[in-house]
Amino acid sequence: MRHAALALLALSLTSSAPAAQPPPQATLAFTRSAAPGGVYLLAGARLRLLARAADDASWSPDGRRLAYVAPGAGAATDLFVADADGTHRGRITWTEGVDETSPSWSPDGTRLVVERGAQIVTMRGDGSGERVLAAGMEPAWSPGGRRIAYSDGDDLFVVWARGGGIRRLVSALGSQSTPAWSPDGRRLVYVSEESATPDVYVFTLRTGRITRLTVDDAAEASPAFAANGRSVVYASNRTGVETLWRVRATGGTALPVVAPPGVSEPAIRPQAHVVELLPDLEQRPPADLSVKTAVRGGRRHFLLGFDSATDNVGLGPIVIAARRPSRRTSFMRAAQIVKLAGRRRQTVPRIGVLRYVYSSTHTHWHVMGFQRYELRRATDNAVVLRDRKSGFCLADHYAHAPGDFPNEPRGPVFKNYCEQGRPDALAVYQGTSVGYTDRYPSHFHGQNLDLTRLAAGTYVLVHRTNRSLLLRELRYENNAAAVRIRLGWPRGRSSVPSVRILKTCPDSERC
16 A cells, blocks of 8 residues: 655654744654554654554644545545544545545645545545546655656556646556655655565656665565655565665665654654644534525525534634725635744635625625535435525624633634625725634524425535635534434425434534
8 A cells, every 4th residue: 555644754864843943753653454453643652543444644744634544434445634643533535335545635735635446536635526637546746736646556657636647757667656756846756666576766757867776685665755855764674574764865775764663654744844823614513403484486485594603623813814906896805814833924815705795684795605505315415405695704703612722812803893884895804713603693694595395305404614625724624514304394395394403413514
């Protein structure tokens, strides 16, 4: 299996952590086949089992998250993610019989690529937006984010991350496998079976030059560049058991790397150069379900209303700054302001648009698409109804998120009403502090779905925030929540239907 996680080695071989604070102790993730088998985390002397029967650990570029594969509902492996300390574990794919392996993160941590049934598949960080790029295995996302390297079992290829542009890079006798990028994206290290046993090679993309790094009778595997690109770390069975070794990227004598005994498929946690205080938007399950009658076009309609709420449980606030060039433009383009450690900030542009909403209940500038709602059939997960209202005014006016948060302010910070009563505004500044909730009550300004034409049956009501993943967050797999409901028409289709909640599913669109 592929171990892109070895892309690793922000190793202590070349520590380049920010000078503002000492780097936290590196955490090693590895697979152990001996019982109880699975993915383990090692921090200092503390060893912890992250997940049984799991494999292929891969760290996110900032070292905060870990992707891995493990059996889902059946025997096949699906993709899971967890925080660096093993908490907030979430399943993000449901492949139903097809194994997934070799996860690799995009440089910004918002997307993943996996091998699924000998195909290269990309997806958003919450498992949505899947796209098949090519037939192949063992994908590795380039540091620049534009390309993905992979093997077809024989040769090495590269494909654009958005699809297309497949190009063969390395072709030789035997198989070429487990490609991993150099930090500057100019070279690939990989394993070739061109000789009698698997050895480590480096390919330079600009010149096509191939450099062989190991020449021995041992079987090498899982190579990766160190953080400065000057050396390569790989696994080898040259001592009779799998151990880690290091060699210069230009070749030379290999030296052993100290690692815990029994390590297989090691992945060393990288250190982020910039500490971002990102929000974490956790969607609450739909609540306060009720049915109201409305008359439209002379006909009665039955509307299912629901309470929706999104908690910010992250390290920093969600801050949105929007503006337009003149009042002739009907919308504002929005940017996200991300706080950094040390009171600095950075701007993430083009995360969405704001529009001025006229309503009998409230009139102000809305962030469009902040939350979306849909009703799905429980039998096949097909969408049968979608929302009409999807804009929000972000503020600290509402309920608090459950729990205590280190960076929660003493009181509300975002107290305005998104330029309420000012359709002529040229700029809007809004947001949600850590520990606060953006909430809209049942039936409030379009908080409902029309059940009139639906047949009796079992359905899943899904609420999702940040659906496009344009807003930067700590994690994305908790952006959806759902309830399973039973819809009935006990007094016929001309009378109010019955709706009963069968199950509540936080942090998942599957229920």
